[in-house]
Amino acid sequence: MCSIFQITCDGALFNRCLDCFLGKAAYIRNLQDNLVALETELGRLIAAKNDVMMRVVNAERQQMRRLDGVQVWVSRVDSVKTGADELITDGSEEIGKLCVGGYCSKNCRSSYKFGKQVARKLRHVETLIAEGVFEAVATEVVPERAPEPVADKRPIEPTIVGLQSQLEQVWRCLAEESAGIIGLYGMGGVGKTTLLTRINNKFLENQNNFDCVIWVVVSKELRLEKIQEDIGKKIGLFDDSWKNKSFEEKAVDILRRLGEKRFVLLLDDIWERVDLTEVGVPLPSPQNTTSKVVFTTRFIDVCGSMESHRKFKVACLSEEDAWELFREKVGQETLESDHEIVELAQTVAKECDGLPLALITIGRAMAYRKKAEQWRRAIEELRRSASEFAGLGKEVYPLLKFSYDSLQNETIRSCFLYCCLYPEDYGILKWDLIDCWIGEGFLEESDRFSAENQGYYIVGTLVQACLLEELEDDKVKMHDVIRDMALWITIEIEKQKRNFLVRAGAGLKEAPAVKEWENVRRLSLMQNQIKTLSEVPSCPHLHTLFLASNDNLRMITDGFFQFMPSLKVLKMSNCVDWPVSKLPLAMSKLGSLQLLDISHTGIEELPEELKLLVNLKCLNLRWTFELNKIPWQLISKFSRLRVLRMFATGFARFDEASEDSVLFGGGEVLVQELVGLKYLEVLELTLGCHHALQIFLSSNKLKSCIRSLLLQLAGDTTSIIDATAFADLNHLNELCIDRAKELEELKIDCKEIVQKRREPFVFRSPHRVTIHSCQKLKDLTFLVFAPNLKSLDLDRCDAMEEIISVGKFAETPEMMGHISPFENLQMLDLEDLPHLKSIFWKPLPFTHLKEISVGYCRNLKMLPLDSNSAKERKFIIRGEEDWWNRLQWEDEATQIAFRSCFQSLFD
Numbered sequence: 001m002c003s004i005f006q007i008t009c010d011g012a013l014f015n016r017c018l019d020c021f022l023g024k025a026a027y028i029r030n031l032q033d034n035l036v037a038l039e040t041e042l043g044r045l046i047a048a049k050n051d052v053m054m055r056v057v058n059a060e061r062q063q064m065r066r067l068d069g070v071q072v073w074v075s076r077v078d079s080v081k082t083g084a085d086e087l088i089t090d091g092s093e094e095i096g097k098l099c100v101g102g103y104c105s106k107n108c109r110s111s112y113k114f115g116k117q118v119a120r121k122l123r124h125v126e127t128l129i130a131e132g133v134f135e136a137v138a139t140e141v142v143p144e145r146a147p148e149p150v151a152d153k154r155p156i157e158p159t160i161v162g163l164q165s166q167l168e169q170v171w172r173c174l175a176e177e178s179a180g181i182i183g184l185y186g187m188g189g190v191g192k193t194t195l196l197t198r199i200n201n202k203f204l205e206n207q208n209n210f211d212c213v214i215w216v217v218v219s220k221e222l223r224l225e226k227i228q229e230d231i232g233k234k235i236g237l238f239d240d241s242w243k244n245k246s247f248e249e250k251a252v253d254i255l256r257r258l259g260e261k262r263f264v265l266l267l268d269d270i271w272e273r274v275d276l277t278e279v280g281v282p283l284p285s286p287q288n289t290t291s292k293v294v295f296t297t298r299f300i301d302v303c304g305s306m307e308s309h310r311k312f313k314v315a316c317l318s319e320e321d322a323w324e325l326f327r328e329k330v331g332q333e334t335l336e337s338d339h340e341i342v343e344l345a346q347t348v349a350k351e352c353d354g355l356p357l358a359l360i361t362i363g364r365a366m367a368y369r370k371k372a373e374q375w376r377r378a379i380e381e382l383r384r385s386a387s388e389f390a391g392l393g394k395e396v397y398p399l400l401k402f403s404y405d406s407l408q409n410e411t412i413r414s415c416f417l418y419c420c421l422y423p424e425d426y427g428i429l430k431w432d433l434i435d436c437w438i439g440e441g442f443l444e445e446s447d448r449f450s451a452e453n454q455g456y457y458i459v460g461t462l463v464q465a466c467l468l469e470e471l472e473d474d475k476v477k478m479h480d481v482i483r484d485m486a487l488w489i490t491i492e493i494e495k496q497k498r499n500f501l502v503r504a505g506a507g508l509k510e511a512p513a514v515k516e517w518e519n520v521r522r523l524s525l526m527q528n529q530i531k532t533l534s535e536v537p538s539c540p541h542l543h544t545l546f547l548a549s550n551d552n553l554r555m556i557t558d559g560f561f562q563f564m565p566s567l568k569v570l571k572m573s574n575c576v577d578w579p580v581s582k583l584p585l586a587m588s589k590l591g592s593l594q595l596l597d598i599s600h601t602g603i604e605e606l607p608e609e610l611k612l613l614v615n616l617k618c619l620n621l622r623w624t625f626e627l628n629k630i631p632w633q634l635i636s637k638f639s640r641l642r643v644l645r646m647f648a649t650g651f652a653r654f655d656e657a658s659e660d661s662v663l664f665g666g667g668e669v670l671v672q673e674l675v676g677l678k679y680l681e682v683l684e685l686t687l688g689c690h691h692a693l694q695i696f697l698s699s700n701k702l703k704s705c706i707r708s709l710l711l712q713l714a715g716d717t718t719s720i721i722d723a724t725a726f727a728d729l730n731h732l733n734e735l736c737i738d739r740a741k742e743l744e745e746l747k748i749d750c751k752e753i754v755q756k757r758r759e760p761f762v763f764r765s766p767h768r769v770t771i772h773s774c775q776k777l778k779d780l781t782f783l784v785f786a787p788n789l790k791s792l793d794l795d796r797c798d799a800m801e802e803i804i805s806v807g808k809f810a811e812t813p814e815m816m817g818h819i820s821p822f823e824n825l826q827m828l829d830l831e832d833l834p835h836l837k838s839i840f841w842k843p844l845p846f847t848h849l850k851e852i853s854v855g856y857c858r859n860l861k862m863l864p865l866d867s868n869s870a871k872e873r874k875f876i877i878r879g880e881e882d883w884w885n886r887l888q889w890e891d892e893a894t895q896i897a898f899r900s901c902f903q904s905l906f907d
Contacts, residue, residue, distance in 0.1 A: 027115030028104065034118045035091040041125045042084045048132045049077045053260055057211050074260075077128055084121050090114070151203040151213035151264075152234075160198065161328065162321035162356075163191055167198050170312060174199075174264075174292055179310045180284025182294045183303035186314035187466035187479065188400045189357025192296035195314055196268055199294065203264065210291075211261040218295075220271045220402060227267075227279050228254065235261070254280030258291070267295035271406060273305035298403050300464045316354030316479070323349050325356060329363025337370035344375035351382045353480035357399065361391040383506070386484040387492055400485045401493075403465050414442050415458050416467055417498060419478050420486035421524035421546050423505030427475040430459055432597075435618050435643065439569040439595030440543060445617070448642050448681040473790070503528065504546065511535075517542070525550065526571075533560050544569040548597070551575060562586045573599040573620065588612040598624060599645065605629040611637035618643040622684065625651040630663060636673045644674070647684040647708040647734070666716075667692040675699050684708035684734075690718040697725050707733050713740035723748045723782040727762040736770040743774050744799075748782040750808050764788055771797060779805040784821045790848075792822075795831040802838045824848050832856045840864040843890070846875070854879040855905055865898060866890045877901045 052074065056066050094114045097106045173179045184192050203213045216230040228250045232238040235257050242250065259282050267274065276283055276293065284291050295306060296314075303311040317325060326349040327335060335342050348366065352358040366378060378389065387393040407413050415437050422428050434455030437443050443451045459476060462468040468476045478486070490500035499519060503512060504526040511530050514537035517523060523539075524546035531552050536559040545564070547553070548571045561567070567590050583598070588609035596613070599622035608631045616638045621627065622645045635644070650663045663670060666689030674680065683705035687693050693711060696702055706729050723746040726732065737743070763786040770793040771777065779802045783789060794800070804821060821840060822828075826848050830836065836857050843866035852875065854860060860883075867890065877884075877898065884902055889895040 027119060028098070028108065028111045031091075031098065031111065031115040031118060032095055034115065034122055035088065035095070038084055038118055038122045038125065039088050041122060041129065042081065042088075045077060045125050045129050045132070046081065048129060049074060052132060057261065073128070073132060077132075080121065080124050080128060084125065087114075087118055087121055091118070149204055150208070150210060151200050152215065153204055154197045154200050154215065156194065156197045156201065160191075160194055161325040162317040163195050163198060166195060166312065166314060167202070170195070170199060170294070171202060173310050173312075174294075176310075180292060181306060181308045181310075182292065183306060183308035183311040184294065184296045184314055185298065185300050185303055185311060185466070187316075187355075187482065188298055188403055189355050189396060189481070190314050190316055190466075191356045192298075192314045193268055194356070196266055196294065196296050200266055209262055210264050213264045213266065215266045215268070217268045218270050218274060220269075220406065222272060222274065224275070224279055227274070231258075231265070231279070231281070235263075251278065251280030255282060258282055262290050264292045264294065267293065270295050270297040270302055270306070271299070272302065298466050300466075317356060317359070318354065319350070322352065322354045322359055326352070326359045326363045329360055329367065331367050334367055334370050338372045340372040341370070341375055344372060344379065347379055348375065348382065351379070351386075351480065355479065355481045358392070358396055358481045361395050362389065365389070365391050385487075385491075386481075387488040392484070393488060393492070396481070397485045397488045400482065401489065403467055404485070404489065407465065407467075408461070411442055412458050412461055414440075415455075416462055417486050417490055417500070418442070418522070418544075419462075419468065419476075420483050420490065420500070421502060421504060421522060421526070421544065422478070423527040423549075424480050424483060425477060426505075426527070427471050427477055430456065430474055430476060432620075433459070433476075435595055435597075435620070436544070436569050436571070439618055441568065441594075445642065498522070499541070500524075509552075514538070531555070533557060536560060536562060538563040539567070540565060542567050546571045547575075548572060549574040556584050558584050559586050560584055562589050564590060566592050568592055569595045571595075571597040572601065573597045575601045582607055583610070585609055591615065594618060596620070600624070602626050606631065606634060608634060610634060613638065615640060617641060617679075618645075620645040621649045622646070623648045623651070625649075628663060630670075632669065633673065635670065636676050638677070640679055641677050642679050643682040644677075644680065645682075645684040645708075646670075646686055647710055647736075649686050651686060651710070651712060651738075663688070668695055671695045671699070671702070674702055680705055682707055686710040686712060688712050688714075689716045690721065693721075697728075703729055704731070707731055708736075709734070710736040710738065711740065712738050713743065714738075716740065717742050719744045719776070720747050721745075724762070726766075726782075730765055732765045734768045734770075735766050737772075737774060738770075739773045740777070741773070741775055744776045744778060746777070746780065746782055748785070748808075750781070750784075767791065769793070771795070773797075775799060779803060779808070781805045781808045784819055786821075788824050789822065790824055791827040791829075792825065793827075793829040793831075794833060795829075797833055799835060800833050801835050803836070804838075804840050806838075806841045820844060822846065826850045827853075829853045830855070830857050830860070833860070834858060836860050838862075843869055846870045849875040851876045851878065853905070854883060856880075858883065861886060862888045865894065867894050867897060875901060876903055878903050878905050880905050 052070065056070065060066065094111060097111055098104070099106055170182065170184070173182055184195060186192050200213060200215055203210065212234060214231055214234045216227050218227065225247060228247070229238065231254055232242060232250065235254070237250075237253050237257060242253070245253070258280070265276075265281060281293070282291065284293060297303065300311070300313075316322075323346060326345065330345060335345060345366070348362060349359060352362060366375070369375060369378070381389045387397060404413060404416065407416065418437065418440065419428065419433070431452075434443070434452055437455055437458075438445050438451050443454050445451045459468065463470050463476065467478075467482055469479060471477055487500070487502055490498040490502075499521045501512070501516060501520040501523045504524040506528060508525065508528040508530055511525060511533055514535045517537045517539050519541060520539060521541050522544040523542060526546045527549040529552045530550045532555045533547075533553070534555065534557050536557060540563070542564050543566055545567060553575050561584060570590065570593060582605050583603065585607060588607070590613060593613050593616055595618040596616060597620040599620045601624055603624050604626050606627070606629070611634055617640055619638065619641060620643075625648055627650050635641075667685070667687045668689070668691060671687070671692055672695070674683065680701070683702060684707050685696070687696060687710070690713065709729070709732060718740070719742050721743065726735065763782065766786050766789055768791040769780070769783065769786070769789060771780065772793075772795045775796070775798045777797050778799050780794075781804050783792070784804055794803070822844055825846065827850060828839075830853065832855065834856065837859050839860075842864065844864045846865070846869050849870050852863070854877070863877075879902070881904055887895075
């Protein structure tokens with residue numbers, strides 16, 4: 001009896017244990033199916049939530065309040081989604097632990113626990129789906145209030161000229177899924193706020209999928225609390241109780257409310273990065289662009305710090321649009337009141353250089369000036385001292401000055417103001433500007449390369465702040481109105497500190513009276529028609545003097561420089577027709593002079609008295625092609641010299657150099673003197689014979705300094721130059737070979753380079769190569785190994801048939817399919833090469849090409865172009881019509897594709 005009872009009890013216990021085990025095992029066995037079901041059901045739940053939220057948003061637009069039950073359900077959905085997403089993410093790892101066809105696990109305890117969580121979460125999701133059917137989602141209709149518009153209409157001029165195309169660009173971008181954050185940048189007064197206002201108002205005109213558009217003015221003094229307040233007002237959070245919440249609590253409220261909406265946040269006038277996450281704004285990303293952020297700024301680097309997905313430069317108006325805007329502000333009645341006024345008004349409009357703020361301000365000021373004399377006077381005022389013109393000094397310049405004030409430090413501000421010494425629309429060479437900054441003492445020169453890097457950083461900072469405009473890789477310019485603002489600062493705002501006198505480009509035939517110079521620190525008389533400097537000024541405080549680009553200058557009195565004890569920078573360049581053969585002797589009195597620039601002048605001789613310039617650190621003699629006498633040991637007397645620029649120095653009269661000149665013997669004596677310059681760091685050099693080149697190449701010091709090298713080998717019989725010798729010139733940017741009539745080859749061993757060098761690109765530094773009048777030179781194959789070449793200029797090389805010779809790669813056929821020269825080439829100029837047949841043996845991508853110019857190259861019948869070359873077709877091909885019509889192409893489609901690039905050489 002007992003044994004029977006025992007057996008019965010044991011059987012029941014066994015069954016219960018078995019049921020328990022099988023139940024737990026089911027969590028493991030069904031794990032994979034449950035994960036798939038969880039992901040599917042979660043998708044259904046989110047779709048249901050989105051449907052409910054759409055109904056909620058529509059109801060709230062009609063001034064209804066969402067039901068508490070709906071809000072509780074939405075919050076539960078968000079909570080469940082977070083947990084479900086984590087389980088789905090971790091699921092692959094847990095599935096990897098299963099074995100025996102998914103019926104068991106390598107870690108039963110872990111898989112059981114995880115499977116149980118998945119099954120439980122699946123039930124929660126299914127329950128929420130069942131509960132998420134609402135007959136009504138909101139209540140409490142307020143019929144007397146009209147639905148709130150998606151955006152608040154902002155006041156704007158009825159007609160806005162010249163912004164339509166930019167508006168359409170940005171509007172299209174707002175529809176792109178990949179663009180969540182959009183930056184609009186440009187100089188002050190260019191129309192960024194106007195463009196943003198047009199975007200805001202366009203949301204009222206067009207059907208769109210956004211729930212609200214929020215406008216916030218940020219301004220220079222960043223206050224995150226104000227941004228929160230403006231957002232709170234728009235999305236219905238702002239009331240007395242909300243005002244008393246902490247910053248963090250407000251951020252949570254904003255995040256919750258905006259997380260339920262498709263919003264557009266418009267931020268006007270950002271000066272630095274705004275941490276929108278801290279404010280509570282859910283940031284759009286390339287993966288989540290249901291909402292958008294659009295901002296305006298003066299600084300392109302703010303677009304970077306805001307992590308914008310797209311950025312647009314708001315540029316000045318074209319001449320046509322500028323005239324239309326100006327004419328609109330002046331009014332037709334005034335323009336028709338005198339037959340001369342239209343032409344004069346066009347001149348005034350051009351003085352504004354397309355800046356809308358200036359066009360509007362000056363146009364309004366001129367609206368009732370109906371006499372031609374008034375317009376002529378206005379032109380004189382704008383050219384002489386624009387700050388005196390009505391409105392500019394009160395409305396335009398103070399606004400632009402914010403960009404100046406925001407510059408990081410006094411050094412950058414001083415460098416910016418220095419740029420106004422150059423004339424309007426003048427292309428300023430970056431390296432030349434930096435030379436002046438260093439000479440003035442703005443930049444520390446203990447290490448020249450560090451000073452140059454600092455200079456380029458400052459140029460970049462000013463470009464990013466839209467205070468300078470980049471013209472080319474090596475040039476910048478000042479917008480006319482920005483330049484006027486800078487002059488206004490130096491003359492009106494910081495006169496005692498700066499004290500500039502600028503008459504650059506003023507059309508002067510006589511220099512200003514020397515009485516005006518007395519207390520000036522920086523004086524510019526550039527680009528005038530001054531004929532004589534006959535007075536002796538006394539300028540004890542003068543640091544910089546610009547006399548450059550005065551082509552008519554005939555005489556400088558000997559005592560002119562006698563009383564300028566503080567002068568550091570003297571520029572007398574670009575007086576090409578200057579007939580003065582010698583410099584004024586009193587120049588030797590300039591004991592503080594650090595930079596002397598007499599480049600591009602007709603000077604023939606340097607006086608020995610210049611040896612008294614003991615502090616000279618930078619001497620620029622570029623393109624002094626008539627200079628044939630530099631006394632022995634004069635250069636070596638400049639013991640503190642760091643920069644010597646002698647590219648094309650004595651170029652026209654190298655063979656006439658006398659024995660007492662360092663240019664005698666093709667520059668051999670000069671090279672020997674240069675070796676003794678202890679502090680020399682930057683060198684540009686012209687050599688007249690191969691032997692001088694060999695002496696130069698034997699000096700590691702000179703090789704480390706060289707930036708530009710011109711070989712003028714008219715009297716040299718050398719037929720071969722080893723091009724590999726240039727590989728060690730790590731800073732050589734420019735190489736020119738001229739009139740090497742016997743030169744047949746710039747030799748390079750392609751096989752040796754490929755086999756012995758890990759990195760075959762041995763000529764990394766050259767950016768510009770010029771080869772002229774080398775009648776026997778056959779090719780320039782060494783350029784295959786110059787990946788950074790930007791400009792190639794070939795002229796009168798009669799024997800050249802190939803630029804890159806296929807024959808020189810015969811011993812390395814494995815390279816032929818891999819090399820792709822001219823990857824960074826921008827300019828290719830081919831002139832008078834009668835036997836040239838090939839540039840390269842296969843098509844090249846030419847991704848950076850801007851222009852190909854071909855003249856008198858009758859045997860060049862094919863360009864290295866195919867349908868994949870320069871795909872954007874933004875470059876120009878210049879040539880003769882007859883040559884173009886005879887060109888052969890890969891196919892007709894390629895010929896048609898490049899037809900739009902062609903311009904006649906004689907247009």
